[in-house]
Each structure stands twice: as structure tokens, then as C-alpha cells.
Amino acid sequence: MKIAIAQISSVLGDLKNNFELHLEYIKQAKKGGTDLIVFPELSLTGYTLKDLVENVAINPSNNHYINELKLLSRDISIVFGFVEEKERGIFYNSAAFLSKGEISHIHRKVFLPTYGMFEEGKFFAQGKYFKTFPTPFAKAGMMICYDFLNYGASYVLFAGGAELIIVISAAPGRGNGKDGRFASQRMWELMGEAISYFSTTFLIYCNRVGTEDGKIFAGGSFLFNPEGKLLAKAKDIHTDFLIQDIDLHDINRIRKKRCYKRDDKPEIILHALNRAIKSYED
Amino acid sequence: MKINGLFIETALTKFIKEELSKFNFKKGIFGLSGGLDSSVCACLAAKALMPKNVIGLIMPYGNLFSVDVEDAQEFAKELGIQTRIIDISPMVDAFYSRFPTEEKLLKGNKMARERMSILYDFSAREKALVLGTSNKTELLLGYGTIHGDIASAINPLGDLYKTQVRELAIHLGVPEKIRKKKASAGLWPGQTDEEELGISYETIDQILFKLIDERQSKEEVINSGFNKDDVEKIISYIKNSQFKRRLPVIPKLSERTIGHDFLYPYDWDR
Numbered sequence: 391m392k393i394a395i396a397q398i399s400s401v402l403g404d405l406k407n408n409f410e411l412h413l414e415y416i417k418q419a420k421k422g423g424t425d426l427i428v429f430p431e432l433s434l435t436g437y438t439l440k441d442l443v444e445n446v447a448i449n450p451s452n453n454h455y456i457n458e459l460k461l462l463s464r465d466i467s468i469v470f471g472f473v474e475e476k477e478r479g480i481f482y483n484s485a486a487f488l489s490k491g492e493i494s495h496i497h498r499k500v501f502l503p504t505y506g507m508f509e510e511g512k513f514f515a516q517g518k519y520f521k522t523f524p525t526p527f528a529k530a531g532m533m534i535c536y537d538f539l540n541y542g543a544s545y546v547l548f549a550g551g552a553e554l555i556i557v558i559s560a561a562p563g564r565g566n567g568k569d570g571r572f573a574s575q576r577m578w579e580l581m582g583e584a585i586s587y588f589s590t591t592f593l594i595y596c597n598r599v600g601t602e603d604g605k606i607f608a609g610g611s612f613l614f615n616p617e618g619k620l621l622a623k624a625k626d627i628h629t630d631f632l633i634q635d636i637d638l639h640d641i642n643r644i645r646k647k648r649c650y651k652r653d654d655k656p657e658i659i660l661h662a663l664n665r666a667i668k669s670y671e672d
Numbered sequence: 673m674k675i676n677g678l679f680i681e682t683a684l685t686k687f688i689k690e691e692l693s694k695f696n697f698k699k700g701i702f703g704l705s706g707g708l709d710s711s712v713c714a715c716l717a718a719k720a721l722m723p724k725n726v727i728g729l730i731m732p733y734g735n736l737f738s739v740d741v742e743d744a745q746e747f748a749k750e751l752g753i754q755t756r757i758i759d760i761s762p763m764v765d766a767f768y769s770r771f772p773t774e775e776k777l778l779k780g781n782k783m784a785r786e787r788m789s790i791l792y793d794f795s796a797r798e799k800a801l802v803l804g805t806s807n808k809t810e811l812l813l814g815y816g817t818i819h820g821d822i823a824s825a826i827n828p829l830g831d832l833y834k835t836q837v838r839e840l841a842i843h844l845g846v847p848e849k850i851r852k853k854k855a856s857a858g859l860w861p862g863q864t865d866e867e868e869l870g871i872s873y874e875t876i877d878q879i880l881f882k883l884i885d886e887r888q889s890k891e892e893v894i895n896s897g898f899n900k901d902d903v904e905k906i907i908s909y910i911k912n913s914q915f916k917r918r919l920p921v922i923p924k925l926s927e928r929t930i931g932h933d934f935l936y937p938y939d940w941d942r
Contacts, residue, residue, distance in 0.1 A: 506933030507924065565927045573927070604921040604932065 391527050391638060394419035394427040395622070397611045397630040399600025402436030405446050409434060409455045412470060413462075415631065420466050422633045425527060429470040430558050430598035430611075431499075431535050432483060437560040438602040439473070443513045447475035450486060450493060463488035467525060469596075471534065471558050474498065476515075483514045485532045485558050487525065495523035499534040500543065507562070507605070508536075522550035528592075528638055535559040538581055538595070548589040549656040553641050555585065559597040563608035563627070571626055572608045579612065587618030590645050592636055599629055616644045673881050675836050677843025681716065684828045688720035691826050692801050694942035699800035703787050703821070704728030704748060704755060705858055706740030708850060709805040709829060711747055712837055715844040716828055717803060723752035727800055731787045734761040736861045743850055750847075756794075760786045780859025784820025792823075801825045809834040809873065812880055813906070814913020815857065815865065822916060833877040871902050879906050 396415040401407045412429060419427040431437065434455065435446040450456045450472075459468055467489040474484035474496065483499040498517025502510035520543050522531045531547030531554075538544065538557045547555055563572030578595060586593035592615060599609040611624040613634050624630035645651055692700060700717045704710045710728070717726040730744045741757065748755040763786050764779070773779065795802045804824025806816055808831055816822040829837055834855065841851050854864040855873065866872050879898055882888040883906070890907060894900050922931045 506935070507929070562924060564924055564929075566925055572925075601923065604923045604929075606923055606925075 391426065391636055392422065392424040393594060393613065393634050393636060394422065394424040395594065395596045395611045395613065395624060395630075395632040395634070396427055396429050396433075397596065397599055397609050397624045397632070398429065398433065399598060399607070399629055400430070400433050400436045402438060402602050403442045403446055404436070405434060405448075405455065408436070409458075412459070412468075416459075416462055416466060416468060418631065419633070424466055424633055426467040426469070426525075428556055428558065428594055428596040429468075430596050431471040431485070431560040432473065433470045433558070433598065434472040436602060437598070437607070438605060440509065440513060443473055443481050444475075444479075447473040447481050449475050450496065456486070456493075460488055460491050460493065464491045467494075467527075469532065469556055469558060471560075473514075480515045481513065482517060483510060483534060484517075485534050485556075487523065487530065487532060487556075489525055494525060495521070495530075495532065497521070497532040497534065499537055501536045501540050503536040507564075510536075520546040520550075522547055522552045525554070528553035528641075530554040530556060532556045532558070535561055538585075539577070541581070541585070544581075544585045544589060545659070548591070548651070549654060549659070552589065552591050553638065555589065555591050555593045557582075557593070557595045559595060561597050561608055562605035571610070572606075575608050575610045575626065578610070582612055582614050583618045583620070586614035586616060588650055590616040590641060590648055590651055592616055592638075592641070597624075599627055616641050617648065673833065673836065673877065675832070675839050677840055680832070680836075680840055681719070681843065684716050685720040688717060688803070688826070688828055691939075692721065694939055695801060695825075697799065697801040699725040699727060699798055700803045701727040701729065701791060701795050701798060701800035702803040702805055702824075703791055704730050704744045705805075706730075706737070706742070706744035706747070706850065707853060707858070708834075708841055708846070708855060709807055709837055710744075711846045711850050712841050712844060713803055713805045713829060714748065714751055714753055715841075715846060718751045718753050724754070725800075726751075726753040727794070727798055728753055728755045729787075729791060729794060730755055730757045731760050731790060732757070733764060733783055734759060737858060740858075743847075743853075747847060747850060758790055760790070776860045780857065780863075781817045781820060783859070784817035784857075788820050788823045795825075803828060804830065806830060807832055807834050807837050809877055809880060811917060812884065812913075813869070813876070813909040814916045815869070815909075816916065818916045821857070833880060834873045835877045871905070875899075875902060876906060879903055883907070883910075 469487050471485050474482040485497045487494045500517040504511030522529050529551050531552035565573030567573040582595050594613050596611045598607045610626045613622040615621050622632045622634040728748050732741050802825045804827030807829045810816050856863050882893045893903050924932050928934050
């Protein structure tokens with residue numbers, strides 16, 4: 391299958407403009423015969439929304455932008471980020487997977503960074519779960535940015551049978567790296583490599599670029615194969631568009647020699663987790 | 673939007689007193705124009721710090737605002753605070769003799785910054801903290817000069833709309849001739865805020881209160897009976913002046929960046 395990663399720079403708070411940007415890239419991806427295109431976190435709205443959250447919130451069951459994207463998803467699956475008003479006045483940082491004209495799955499960001507420079511917990515409600523879902527190609531699971539830095543979240547997707555893990559992100563660069571990049575980029579690549587390797591899944595990480603209120607989004611999106619091999623890597627800091635062929639059969643091949651999935655014991659992990667949680671009370 | 677004058681007075685005098693003492697200041701200094709906001713600030717400062725610790729700098733341009741200068745002096749005398757008159761025309765004219773312009777707004781902004789510069793100079797000479805006199809209406813509309821009249825160390829009136837400042841003025845006993853004066857940014861003689869903005873402060877404040885305090889949408893405000901053009905104009909003023917309400921944006925490069933994740937309180941170690 392062919393995967394496109396659209397490493398774009400969204401316009402803060404401008405749904406219409408961002409929607410049109412999505413259309414352009416979807417068109418381009420379709421031309422390249424792509425099966426799936428992935429956009430970054432909050433790609434329809436921009437990231438540093440603060441009090442603008444409510445202005446750009448969408449209820450996907452009744453929204454013309456989503457309806458148009460659903461129509462386009464008859465030919466190509468689409469992953470994008472948006473502000474979801476699931477219930478009145480309750481806003482989530484959400485990722486949608488559209489396919490065959492329908493919403494296959496919505497993931498609501500569970501881990502909302504609220505420390506240092508991050509304020510998501512002030513403006514968003516917390517998602518409640520991680521879940522795998524079927525797609526036309528493979529069983530998939532999604533995470534949004536900081537979700538991915540909690541390896542328990544990846545484990546849940548692994549235990550749920552994910553073959554394709556999709557992470558969408560709006561990660562600002564931070565730290566002057568010695569190698570001429572933001573130091574923070576290694577954090578994502580390290581996790582990407584490790585999770586793809588030990589989950590024996592394909593792993594897509596789509597980060598955004600552009601600047602908002604002094605944040606410089608670092609880009610550097612990537613795609614790992616199921617044994618932690620880097621298949622594609624987008625530019626740092628600059629807009630980029632990648633199309634990469636993957637062979638889903640690699641999963642079978644690699645799982646023959648690395649039996650992490652076959653030998654997983656979720657019930658033991660769950661039991662141990664319950665004990666660990668119980669012990670908090672001691 | 674109604675305020676309780678005594679409550680606001682109590683809260684703001686406590687704030688002024690404590691904030692100055694945290695920074696080891698006894699005295700407060702500010703620009704006294706003879707208008708509503710600076711007169712209210714003078715009252716609050718006199719109550720919080722004792723009149724002898726309050727300095728109002730009266731900074732006219734030549735004799736363009738002579739009535740206001742008289743009003744300012746008279747009211748300062750009544751409060752027992754110190755004043756000093758500094759004519760800014762020599763400094764401003766010196767600049768414009770080299771770079772002439774007929775643009776009133778340019779000149780007005782220059783004057784506002786000249787006053788700021790003098791205030792900060794005297795703040796150091798007198799060991800007095802600069803008190804701001806910008807109200808919530810002006811700050812939200814961006815109706816002030818960045819690094820000019822908006823500049824201050826603490827801004828006691830920053831969360832009171834213009835019409836609320838007027839109410840507070842009644843409670844504090846500010847003379848009627850000051851309270852009834854047409855509000856002016858003093859950018860040029862005869863200028864009035866309301867004429868320039870094209871909307872009365874009563875209307876502006878009601879619209880702002882709905883938009884900001886009550887978090888109503890543009891449509892809700894218009895549907896509650898306000899003029900569409902007025903509401904849209906006010907929203908565009910607010911949006912276009914966001915930069916005046918924030919520190920300059922710093923691009924984040926390091927692990928710890930001023931304005932991003934270097935987040936000590938204003939009253940750090942005070």
C-alpha cells in the first residue's frame with residue numbers, strides 16, 4: 391500500500407483555509423495513487439488555540455467540512471486532526487480516520503500536556519481510551535502527540551492487535567541539539583523506532599511545521615517498518631510531502647522471527663496492573 | 673456591570689499597597705492628565721500610600737491642554753498629593769524639527785512615549801513605582817500607545833471598564849467637572865475618544881462586557897439589540913490590538929524559554 395504524510399503548516403484558527411489546504415494535499419496524494427494520507431494534530435485548526443478552541447470546534451456528525459472529507463475518503467483514507475465538540479461545550483483534541491465515505495474511528499487525545507509551555511488541559515477534555523479499529527488495509531490504532539510518549543498507550547494498541555500505528559503530532563521543537571536540529575526530535579524518533587520494533591507494526595508519525603506564538607514546530611515526520619527500520623523521513627522545520635510504499639506482508643515476515651505479539655500476555659499485564667493500582671491505596 | 677464602589681476601592685488600595693511594599697517602594701508615580709482615569713488612580717494611590725507618597729506628573733504639550741492642567745493641579749491639591757508640571761513640547765519639537773510630519777497620530781504617539789520616558793526617569797529619581805492608568809475598555813480596544821501610556825509597572829484600573837471607572841469616581845468623590853469631561857487620549861487638542869471611535873463608551877462597554885465577560889458570540893451580541901457594524905468594529909479593534917496586551921513573542925529554541933516555560937510569578941521572591 392501507499393502512504394502519504396502531509397507535513398503541513400496550518401493557519402491558526404482558520405478552518406476554511408486549512409480545509410482547502412487539506413483538499414490540495416488529498417488531491418496530490420490521489421494523483422500519486424495513495425491509499426492513505428495522514429495530516430498532523432489539529433490540522434484543521436492550528437495548535438495554539440487557547441480561547442479560540444470553541445470558535446473552531448466541530449461536531450463531526452453534522453459538519454460540511456467533515457461531510458466533504460468523507461466523500462473524498464471513498465477513494466483515499468484520510469487521517470486528520472480537529473477540535474471535536476462531542477457534547478455541548480465539551481471540547482476534545484481529536485483525530486479522525488475516514489475511509490469508504492465514513493468515519494471509521496475517532497481518537498480523542500488522552501494525555502493532554504499541561505506543563506511548562508503546554509496548556510492543553512486548560513482547554514480540552516480528556517479522551518477516555520485507546521482502541522484499535524479495522525481499516526481496508528490493516529488493523530490500526532491512533533495516538534495524538536503526547537499520547538505517544540506514554541508507552542502504555544502503545545502497548546494497548548499492540549495488545550489490541552494493531553498492525554499500523556498512526557501518530558499525529560504538533561510538536562514544537564525545543565533544545566538546541568548538537569547535531570543542528572532541535573534536541574526534542576530524538577525523543578519522537580527513539581519512541582518511533584522502539585515501538586515499531588517491539589510492536590512489530592508499521593508506525594507513521596506525522597508532525598506539523600510552521601510557527602505559532604513563538605513555537606517552532608519541528609516537522610521531521612517519519613515512517614518505520616515493523617522492525618524499526620526507517621522507511622521515510624520528512625524535512626525538519628519545513629513543509630514536506632512524502633509518499634511511501636509499504637508491504638503489509640512485512641508484518642507476517644517479521645513476526646515469524648520476532649514473536650513479541652504471539653507471546654504477549656495481556657491478561658497477566660492486566661492482572662499486574664490491577665495489583666499495582668490497588669497497591670496505590672496501601 | 674454595576675460595581676460596588678467601596679468593595680473595588682478596598683480591593684484596589686490593598687493591591688496597590690501590597691504590590692508596592694513587595695517591591696520595596698513607598699511611593700507611586702503616574703501621569704496626571706486632569707482626566708477621569710488618572711484622577712481615579714490618584715485617589716486610590718493617595719488612600720493606599722498616603723498622599724505625601726504619591727506623585728502626579730502633569731505633562732502638557734505647550735499650552736495645548738491648559739484647562740486640563742488646571743483641573744489636575746486643583747484636584748491634586750485637594751488630595752494633598754505632590755505634582756510636577758513638565759512641558760514636553762521642547763523634546764517633542766526637537767525631534768519633529770528633524771523629522772517633520774503632519775500626521776496627528778504619529779505626533780500623538782510620540783507625545784505618549786515622551787511622557788512614558790519622563791515618568792520612568794522620575795520613577796528612578798524619586799524611587800517611585802509607575803502606576804498605569806489604562807482601563808479595561810482602552811486595553812481591549814487597543815486605544816492606547818504601545819510603550820506609551822500603556823506602559824507601567826502595575827495597572828490598578830486594568831480590569832474596570834471606562835463606565836465602571838466613572839462609577840468608581842463618583843464613589844471616590846472625584847469632582848464632577850472631571851467626571852463629566854469628554855474622554856480624550858490627549859493625542860491632539862479637541863480629540864475625544866467617542867468621536868474617534870464613533871460609538872459611545874456606554875455602548876462600547878456593554879458590547880465588551882457581553883463579548884469578554886459573558887463570552888457571548890458576535891451573533892448573540894447583535895441579536896441582543898446592538899448595531900452590527902458597532903459590534904464588528906469592536907471585535908476587529910480587539911483582534912488587531914492583541915500585540916499591545918502581550919510581551920514581544922520569543923521564538924522557542926532552548927529547553928527553557930522566557931514567555932513559554934519560564935513561568936515564575938510576577939511576585940517572585942517578593
